[in-house]
Amino acid sequence: MNRIGIYLRVSTEEQAKILEGSLVSQRRRAEEYIDGQNRREPNWGTIVDVYCDEAKSGKDMNRPEFQRLLSDIRVGRINLVLASELSRLSRSIKDFCGLLDFFKEHKVKLVTLREQFDTTTAAGELMMFNLVNFNQFERKQTGERITANFTSRAERGLWNGGVIPLGYKRNPENPGSLLIDETDADSVKIIFKIFLEIKNLRQTCLKLNDLGIRTKSYINGKGESKGGNKFTVASLYHLLTNATFIGMREINKKRGDVRQVKASWQSIIEVKDFAAVQNILESNRRRFKPDEWKTYPYPLTGKVICGECGKHLNGKSAHGKIQKHFYYDHARTLNMAGVAKHKCQVQRVRAMKFEDLVLSSLKQILARPELMAKAIEAYENANNKELPLIESRIKTIAEDIKVNEKKAQNIIQRIEELPSELSAELFYKRLTEINKKTQELKAGLLELESQKRKSSQSSVSESSLKARVEYAIKHLSEAPKEKHREVFDNAIQFAEIHATKLRLGVYGGYSNLKDSKVHPIEGSTTIKNGGGCEIRTRVTLLV
Known part of the structure; x- marks a missing residue:
């Protein structure tokens, strides 16, 4: 019998949040495929676990659920991996080659619903590698288009997104521009003024923190509150070297060949004050960090x-x-x-x-x-x-997992037998708690087996x-x-x-x-x- 691990993945948080979206479709197609195979061939396979990576790119293998799948393969829990298509597993030809060798080493079969390739033949393996190559090409081409679009917008002095600097706020009528936040703008002016007086990053940090001036506070895309922290040398240096405050848009700053164009927003700091700050920072760098060191x-x-x-x-x-x-x-x-x-x-x-x-x-x-x-x-x-203690603990946890799985099956059976006019909310809540506990036990079991x-x-x-x-x-x-x-x-x-x-x-x-x-x-x-x-x-x- 095949011990099946179903792997699901979507690339963005928006896709993951859709209730009846791609993740649900991928899972249903996989389950229907397994049911069909079991009808044709009794005991063809059973689902051991479902591995779901939400908002994770296929450009590499640094995905938590994917790594958990590989760990389960190593310990022998899985001998067949089922995915909706090859691009769910990987969009990198290099990673895919290593992954296929890993599957062969552990005698694991791979089934994809869209392509239906037979990797046991040379022709099937060739077609699979060609398709992965096209997936990688598509990913890189998409990245090049996005980069070109971002560069074009930057050349026109537009804001491309990201954390908005202290002293500015988003322009609701024009996402490519920023508006001055008068309250925070006063803080930016004070920061530059104090540094021009003290001429030292660390001492300026201490002064700002004493005055209660903090870094930018904002809400990220997940609705979490971020920022609002005390200044450190690194965060202060980043602020003092940000040309956004003089109404300039910097291009290619991370690559080193930085250029500046006129931005679509107004300045907060005068150009002469900004230039004076840069001269002080450069002077300090040369004084304390000679190039020959x-x-x-x-x-x-x-x-x-x-x-x-x-x-x-x-x-x-x-x-x-x-x-x-x-x-x-x-x-x-x-x-x-x-x-x-x-x-x-x-x-x-x-x-x-x-x-x-x-x-x-x-x-x-x-x-x-x-x-x-x-x-x-x-x-x-x-x-x-240590070994007898580990073996005893493994046995105990394995028994606890069986008990929990039996409890879950009993609850599912009761939900199916429940009259339609009665709410099953309490049952679902209890089922969620049991499943969560089971996953925790399984994670602990994997760790013990590794030990x-x-x-x-x-x-x-x-x-x-x-x-x-x-x-x-x-x-x-x-x-x-x-x-x-x-x-x-x-x-x-x-x-x-x-x-x-x-x-x-x-x-x-x-x-x-x-x-x-x-x-x-x-x-x-x-x-x-x-x-x-x-x-x-x-x-x-x-x-």
Whole structure:
């Protein structure tokens, strides 16, 4: 019997909001097709789940429900994917090729209602790829038409949409123009005046926030209230460099080759004041950020963790009297008033010094085999204790899902038997609650099954761990600093720093290592799809 996953998708929120629109039509056609197949061939297939992406483009695979479908395929829940047409799955030939290989790898069949291709034959596969190519062409051509239209409107000084700057409001009679909001316009004038006096972004932020001046408040397309926040250096810089305030329309600002044309709205700030602000900002940039200073690569980004608060330390820099200093620090050390936000003993660590410490710690692991043996033993003990608990939890949740599904079936049966003059609203409400709970349980079950695979498939040996550490030491010692990140990514999951010790999470499996002398350890698994993900064993070493 086929275990079917129905995939539905529409590209815009407007399509998703139509009660009897495309999503409903796609689902009904799929269900009718399955019913017809089951009449011709008893027990042909049953629907396991429906995966619905609302307002998601098919240009890539970054769609939550689509990724959930792929996860269910990996664990064996689905062996047939049913969609109304190929363009629902993907409009990218590159992604589709990888998707088709993924289906073949997991022995999953693909059925589309419109095309009805047979992918088991060379001719059917060729026709399918050609159609996907045309879908990609159509998507790109549509994008080019929209871009050309937006550029044409911008050349005429018209507003193309987006968040309206502080000091302006939408013109109800002409969507391509803006009207001055007198109240907010006064705030814009005050902001420019204060900056011209202080000549410093951070100090200007503090002054504006003390005065109660906030960023633009607006309601987005979903009806949610946005903005109205305190000014930050980034938001203030964006406002001060926005030529909208002098009645100019900027074109290609994001691409760098920016041009300005006369806008269809009036100015709030005088040109001479705007030019004076730009000169101050440029002067500050040259003073504090000389062009000859290069950006530091921060190879341990995302791996450095504070041992006290558990938060990641991010790459930052500071300007000394002689040179620029690079370090790893908490995401925000000071609030807007300049008061420290955390009291951890480890405030910040110099980047190069800490990276050298990690390298010397790896060398120390090789010099002290007892550290490695102790860490492997602790890892295996934890793994052995964890697996029975995970299996027990999986069994409990699976039983809860069956109970909920039975409850849902009973409610559906009662609704069908209910007299037409009586309202079924309470039944529908209860059915919605049960279905929601069932979906939560299924999501939890998938997570537990993933943990079980990691626990059962992962293993590590002293020789393989030693080989990985040796590989990392060799390449960290020989490669330039900008190449260190990929070495750390393959060797270390985290580097947790305390006041007097360092904890390293070192992978025991191998992925993408180019040293021909290195062999993957038994039980290490790599699963690749789209961007790729990995299951790798990890042991924690205390140095």
